[in-house]
Amino acid sequence: MPQHTQVEIERKYDVDADTTPPALVGVGAVAVQAEPETAELVATYLDTADLTLANARIAVRVRRGGHDEGWHVKLAPGEEGRVELHWALSEGDGDEPPVALREAVGQALGDLPLGDLPLAPIARIVNTRVTTVLRDAAGFDLAELCDDHVRGENLRSGGSESWREWEVELLSGAPDTPAGRTALLDGIEERLLAAGARPAASDSKLQRVLSL
Template structure:
């Protein structure tokens, strides 16, 4: 089987817990935001993998296969100086981690087996925020989440908002922080609270 090409990107985002009846605020006028697009719905199902003793989680690394949405495929998320580095491989027909994915993780897991540890089903409504020139600054997502802990059998349901910077975001770190801070202020006015969990996986596993 030929090697599957992968690509990577830096993921800079913030997560917020919200109540079931919360409503998105208007963000036009916040920083450089000039256009708030119409929401687009995605049905996402992600299965997360780790070793039996959660070696990846101990190294702040996550492996998942996601079906649905614009970035379906195999994803590895790793720590980065700012945000996280997310690596993508193409979707496969089954839920067996591809050899290229295992090879990338070998320095962390050696020859240990990778097993499913959680499944996250997410109904996502996403809105793109653009500046006056039409560049994509950020994506605001409204997630209705159901998780299954495949280790314990427990389930959870919650709602959260995420703000992720896109390619048109400011090129200076302090300006990126300023944009995120300004959006956060508007979201908190609408009832959002900074999430107590850094990721859906962490929450699903109760870490």
């Protein structure tokens, strides 16, 4: 079993190198914009030779750096967001996923036997992430704005690209109804677009790198 499971609800935006993030206090219940924190994230994504996982809209990665360092599985998106499974890193972990992760992915693919899922690195993404947490007046974390400066490498083709994007993800204190969550994301999006952001052309960083 994973050590942590969450439903990831987020929106992504493409931005130019010189775009300044806007103030977000006053959007919905946002009353506090915390001091930004910077982390260097290095993620290696794994898949089969014929991209079985990518074709099923599943992502497997091992990420080092940041508060959620470890092994992640992102399952195919549902009606609202996508389920993310997380396992902590063990000492000496390389790029070989734990058995429990393989079992979870096999189940997601319809109980595929472990031996039929040979995984190897397909992409590496290095991300300098500046995260700003948005809180309500009571101090609950509503959402976070991640200002990502990304360097992606396709390990299959050798292609590489650098870009910048913003990512807004809801946190534990977000509204407890779909309508409330959508309203908060819409309010944040209005300010981001006014500041020069554009809806992301790719659904994920991995999707963008695999197109290189």
